[in-house]
Each structure stands twice: as structure tokens, then as C-alpha cells.
Amino acid sequence: MKTKGIVKNKINIVTLGCSKNLVDSEVLYTQLKGNGMKVEHESKKDDANIVIINTCGFIDNAKQESIDTILRYVDAKDAGIVDKVYVTGCLSHRYKDELSVEIPTVDAWFGTNELPRMLKTLKADYKHELVGERLLTTPAHYAYLKIAEGCDRPCSFCAIPLMRGGHVSRPMDEMVLQAQNLAKKGTKELILIAQDLTYYGLDIYKKRNLAELLDKLSDVEGIDWIRLQYAYPSGFPMDILDVMKNRSNVCNYLDMPLQHGSSEMLKIMRRGIDRPKTEALINTIREKVPDIAIRTTLIAGHPGETEEHFEEMYHFVEKMRFDRLGVFQYSHEDDTHSFTMPDDIPAEVKQERTDIIMELQQGISAELNQAKIGNTYKVLFDRKEGGYFIGRTEFDSPEVDNEVLVPASQYVRMGDFANVKINNAEEFDLYGDLV
DSSP states (O other): OOOSOOEEEEEEEEEOSOHHHHHHHHHHHHHHHHTTOEEEESOSSOOEEEEEEEEOOSSHHHHHHHHHHHHHHHHHHHTTSOSEEEEEEHHHHHHHHHHHHHSTTSSEEOOTTOHHHHHHHTTOOOOGGGTTOOOOSSOTTEEEEEOEESOOOOOTTOOHHHHHOSOEEOOHHHHHHHHHHHHHTTOOEEEEEOSOGGGTTTTTTSSOOHHHHHHHHHTSTTOOEEEEOOOOSTTOOTHHHHHHHHOTTEEEEEEOOOBOSOHHHHHHTTOSOOHHHHHHHHHHHHHHSTTOEEEEEEEESOTTOOHHHHHHHHHHHHHHOOSEEEEEEOOOOTTSGGGGSOOOSOHHHHHHHHHHHHHHHHHHHHHHHHTTTTOEEEEEEEEEETTEEEEEOTTOOTTTSOEEEEETTSOOOTTOEEEEEEEEEOSSEEEEEEO
């Protein structure tokens, strides 16, 4: 923390956690800017005297990172470097009563749906005319579009409904307006996010309406890619596959967290689906959209997971050959159904199981990438790093998926598309030349 050059009445927004949190920070940023305030997101100078920390409370590691960040800025306040520290987001929403006792020098705590109260505290007005407007913290060429808030699913391990509430879809016209505004500012890729995309519309349109929303968004001029993240397998709306097949700007990409490969564990997790139905769904998706990339996440070490259950998950991954895969170690979240069960898997076993699955996936990913050598792909370039321009194909989401590296001697502008012929491949990276 710097001790010189602090700018009075400048606000620094610090965002932790997922892309849904990032969108919330962008909305706050837009409102504060609209009120004529000096504000930055993740200020590199660390020179603001007012700090707003948007926390994550998803799992133990994320909670610890949030608490460490709060304590860092509280220490700066105690040292007279920072004047005000405000905390918002999931951790604050869920634990503000306890945290306000433990960390009393935080000036105010806010829940996930308390933007107007936060603005009032900061002596700013909530400007309705800015609804649909977003100042981006991501590179201008891609943006996250949050189409719903909260979740109605009963998953045993998940505390998100406790932090974000029940599912609330955002109206279609509002989403289209936001997409149009983003496109005018140079956004080429929209990444649709929600706790569960597939529930979209059930509350306000009385039916699953993601396909219609996709159709409308794909009509927005200037949007070249639309990507789907966080689709729940149970009750999956198959009509979105028709849109994916028929609309060239809807990416052949689906992020579908499956959590496990054992029917017994899926039942314990209250996922509403078993392994045979999961495999049938994935096979159907691949039949309808043959070159689709499917990303999934799994949980290792949930209460009750035996060696046999873990072996089932291993063979499930081996059989299904997912294009992208991540593993979370189970985190014992209070007030969830799983919290009523003993957290009986030792930490070292959770880690070992995570490592085994990721080693398997590394081999699968290497084989799938080797098969891409000689092919040419449309690539969107995100950044320059070292001696390479780095981008992504339609099969890759930013920050979590594979990347395409092109030597910096072959110039390409950030935020532009270019065709790249792949000439080499590693487990999680492709190398190529501009065509």
C-alpha cells in the first residue's frame, strides 16, 4: 500500500470472485461515473482514499481472499492512508452481521442487492437513465452479459441462493438494449452468464426462454460471438441447440457444470439427474452440434464420496472426453444441506483426487489439441504477452480456457479477429501463424 500521492475523494473498486461480481462492479462504476465522481476499477496506483471491495463468498479459499483483502485496506485506514472502506458482494451479504463485529473499522457493509443504499452512502444518486449502460472493466472487445440473478436449484453443496436469492430473469428488451449499447462501443463478444442460464424466462415469461433471447441477441449488429456459460443439465432446453446451429454468431461452446460422474453422488448432491441421463444429454448435444466444445466442472471430496464413487467419476471423464474441465475441492458451507453431513474426506485426499482428474484431463486436452494441428481457426486476440499475441477460438472463454499464441513478429491488433493456422499444440495452448 502506497503512502504518497493519495487522491482525495477518489474511489477504487476492488473486485474478487466470478464474472457475475465483475458485472456488478461495472454497474456500480457506471453509476458513480454518471454522478461525476473520480473512480477507478482495480487502480494500479492504489491512490484512492475511498475503497469499495466487492467480495466473493463461494468457497473457503475465496472467503479467505476476501477477508485478507478487507484486512489489507482496514490496515491502510488505521495507518491514515485510506479514509473509507466499504464492503459489498456475496461474503458481505451472507456474513455482514458477524463481520461487522469482527472488523468494526469497515465503514459500511452492503448485500448483493443494495446498490441504491450504497450510492446513497456515497452521496450519489441512482440514475435510472444509466440502466442498460455499462462502462467495461474487461477489454472493450468482450463483455459479460448477466441475464439473471440468483438461483432456484436445490444443490446440496451450494450457498449461492443464500447469498444471491432466488432466480430472477432480466427482461429481454433490457438485455437487447444493453447488447446494442455495448456493440456501439466496440464489443464483439458477449458472454452470457447467470447462476443458471437454462432457467431464463421461467419467472417472467412462464417458460424457458433462453433460445428466444439468443435469437434476439444474435440480431444485434456488431456482435460476432455469443457464448453460453453456466448451463444446468437437468431440464436443459434443447431448442438452444437449434439456435446455436442456425446462427453463425452463437459460439459452438457450452459451459455445463456437471459436478460428478457417479449417480449415487449426484443424488446426494441433489442435482436432479443421474449419470446415464447426463451421458445421454451430452451425446445428444454433440449429435446436434457436432463441433461443439463442452466445458464442465466437477467437485472432489464431497461428503460420502467413496473411492468407488471417485473411480466412477474418473471413468466418466475418461469416457466423455470433455474439451475443457476444472475441478473444485469440496468446501463445507454452513446452512447448506451438505453441511448437515460430516466433512469426512481429508484435505490431502481431496487434493489427490483433484490432481488425478486434472492429470487425466491434461492428457485428453493434449490429444484433442494435437488433432487441431493443420487446421485454421478464427481467433479473437485479447492481449500481447512476451513474444506472442494471445487470442481465443470460439471454443474458448477468456481466462479459464485454452489460448492461441501467434509470434509477435506477425502483427495483429488487440480486439480484432484473424484466421490462424495451427502448427503446434501443447496441453492447453495452440501455436500458429496468421493466414
